[in-house]
Amino acid sequence: MVTVNMKAKNLAEMYREAAEKFGDRPAFATRDKNKVYHPVSFGEVYERGINLATALIDLGVQARDHIGLLADNRLEWIIADYGVLLTGAADVPRGTDVTDADITYILPHSDAKVCFVENKAVLEKIKKNQSQLPNLKTIIMMDRETPVSGGVLSMYDLIEKGKKLREQGDRRAEERIAQVKEDDLFTLIYTSGTTGAPKGVMLTHANMVSQVLNMPSDINLTPSDRIVSILPVWHVFERVFEMLAISRGVCTYYTNIRNIREDLAIVRPTFMASAPRLWENIYQGILAKVEGGPAVRRALFNAAYYCSRNFKGAVRFLSSRQLDTHGRNPGLSLLLGLWNILRLFSFLIPNLLLDLIVLKKIRAATGGVLRGSVSGGGALPIHVDEFFNNIGIPVLEGYGMTETSPVLAVRTYKRLVPGTVGPIWPNTELRLIDIANGQVLYSTEAGSPQRRGVKGEIHVRGPQVMKGYYKNPEATNKVLKDGWMNTGDLGMITFNNCLKIVGRSKETVVLLGGENVEPVPIENRLLESPFIAQCMVVGQDKKYLSAIVVPSVDHLKDYGASTEDLAKNAEVQRLIRDEVKKLISNEAGFKSFEKIVDVRILPKPFEVGDELTNLFKIKRHVVTEKYRDLIESMYRE
Incomplete structure (x- = not known):
């Protein structure tokens, strides 16, 4: 582990410690309409946060209360987070794409009496559902430019109020910080899901502090690093990066998917958290640019990548960093070792030259100094994984x-x-x-x-494992x-x-973009069709959902006498595709990422002892393995 000189035992203490240690160094930066980034120092963020905490305490916020926080990546998000945690409370975060169903379940279930909202659009969602939010007493607008009325408070007005109270000697926030226990919640995150109600994951100060302290030594971050924040800040994956950056004095630059290409060039980040979809988009963009260029450019790229792939592959083998799931006997390892030594020296000079001429320019697309990115939220496709690691961008x-x-x-x-x-x-x-x-x-x-x-x-099992699901x-x-x-x-x-x-x-399907999809409600909806006897939704680590379907012989007997006959019938395929499209739609209450994009018809039904348990539940891992090729055929471009 990297040695972190951190005495803090909770996040409130960590925020204070970072302000004392890094003071005037930039902590967070946001860009204006002219694409210029404006930093705010660690000292300033903490000062605004403790002023806000003081005002929240004055409003009646108690230690261990739960406070809603509905916003996307922006400076006000982290200030609100500071304010909440410095009161000894826990936040209940969600993005601005929060749905009516989320609002009417999460806010009451979490017992939130206070809620921060990012802008007018989110405020309108709250107001529309206010009759179903009996416990919500206070709404706080985060956006400085949005006027407030009708009892809605301004976050910046509260910060000013807290500042005045502190100038008069109010130190209730410091008292709260001293009372925070390691086992207290710092956040209550509700997992997305379409089966049953969302579950509130209770994460403690000790959970997050353990993540900060246990960061491996060779992923070290220092105050000279720059991090871009693009993943939803309310997701715990992006949030742990915020905490790591704060603890190590690193500046975080807020961006979004619309501006990411520009901001990579402006910020020139050295490290970042990312999702597989980002790398796949960059990968496809690079290939499209190469393919659309002149023949000489294509030839140079192909030669550069060929040399890099061989050189990096030899390095990985010789340093025991090549995937090995079977184990090798010493004789084979010796032969492969000799071959890779030969490969290493053969491609050393060509790789150095072509890297300088070609691959260095490609790396410039990420700012040119990115020394690494942690990808999470879904599996990285192996071809994309190898591509970036081969061209010198460690993922x-x-x-x-x-x-x-x-x-x-x-x-x-x-x-x-x-x-x-x-x-x-x-x-x-x-x-x-x-x-x-x-x-x-x-x-x-x-x-x-x-x-x-x-x-x-x-x-x-470990110090990062949650306390449990709230009230469940x-x-x-x-x-x-x-x-x-x-x-x-x-x-x-x-x-x-x-x-x-x-x-x-388990049943949850996680798409390439990180969306969690519960397949059972989708499958249940499909089974309402008289034409579908059995089905299974697939799409783990893919861009979209697909389905494999067993047609109903009883209701499709005009097209064939057996499942096998029906699977071969083009009219049956068209009919079932139309049925799936109609049943799984926005109009039927499904989200866009829950739509079924492709379908395959199976020639035989699922059977007990094979694809089904004795209780007639689908053995998803068995079906996935048995029909692997058929499933993959729906994702070939």
Whole structure:
């Protein structure tokens, strides 16, 4: 681990410590209409935050209250976060795309009496649903330019009020900070989902402080670094980066998807958090630019990438950073080692020259000095993964979930193995469980089995694991037993001691963009059709959802006498596609990312003992494996 000289035991103390240590250094920066970034120092952010906290306390906010925070990435978000935490309260964050259903469930369920809103549009959503928010007493507008009326308070007016109170000697905020306990909540994040109500993940100060302190040493951040913030700030993945930056004196530059290309050139970041979709878009943009260029440029790029791929591949093998899921005998390893030494020296000079002429210019698309990015929120496609690591932009893929604050594993520069999510996070325990019989296949515990290259369900235990789901002991008990969190993911430990994610044992589908989709409500809706007997929604780590469908022989007997006959019938395929499109639509209450983009018809039904359990539940991992090629055919471009 990197040695962090941090005495703070909670985030409120960490904010104060950062202000004292980094003072006038830039902490956060936002750009104006002229594309110029204006920084605010650590001292200024803390001062505004503690002034806001003082005003909130004066309004009646109690320690351990829950306060809504509906906003996207902007300076006011972090000031509001400071204000809430410095009162000893916890925030309940969500983005400006919050739906009416989210508002009417999350705010009452979280017991929020106060809510920050970013702008007029979010305020209107709150007002529209106010009759269903009986506990909400105070609404605070974050945007300085939006006028307030009708009892809505201005955040900047509150900051000024708190400033005056502190000038008169008010030190209630300091008293609150001293009372914050490590086990107190710092946030209550409601997971998205379409099956049942959202679940409120309770994360404590100790959870987040452990993430800050346990950051591996070779992903070190220093005050000379620059980070761009593009992922939704209310997601815990982006939020942990905010905390890491604060603890190490790093300036965070707020951007958005519209401005990201410009801002990468303006800010020239050295590090960032990212999602697979960003890298895939950049990858496709690079290829399109190359393909649209003259033949000489294409030839130079192909030669440069060929040399880089061979050189970097040799380096990865010789440093034990090439994916190894099977293990190799010493004889084969020796032969491959000799071959890679030859490959290394053969491509050394060509790679240096072509990197300077070609690849350096490509890296300039990210600002030219990006020394790494942690990608999370979904699996990085292997071809995209290898491409960026080969051209000299290290992508450190990580793995985690909201319930684990979120990081459970991440690649480091020394352990950068494409195709894996790197080694287990420091001070984290891991078990891989055989889902068929409950046997422990691998465990970090001393004296336990340590079978590599064998997949099992991932269970974890560590200081980052959540306290539980708010007011939902039944859901908590399903995933937490004796401190062990069942992630619902399937993984294996490779022979170079990294974690590789291979699938999911639970039902949630996570799309490439990080959207969580519960397939059961979609499947239930599809099964309302008389033409569909069975179905399964797929799309894990893909851009969109698709479905594999077993047609109903009884209702389609005019087109064929068996499932196999129906699967071959073009008219049946058209009819079922139209049916799926009609059933899964915005008009039917589904979100845009829940739509089924492609469909395949199966030639045989799911059967008990094969694709189905004795209770007729789909064995998703069995179906996924059995129809892997058919599923992949829906995602070939």
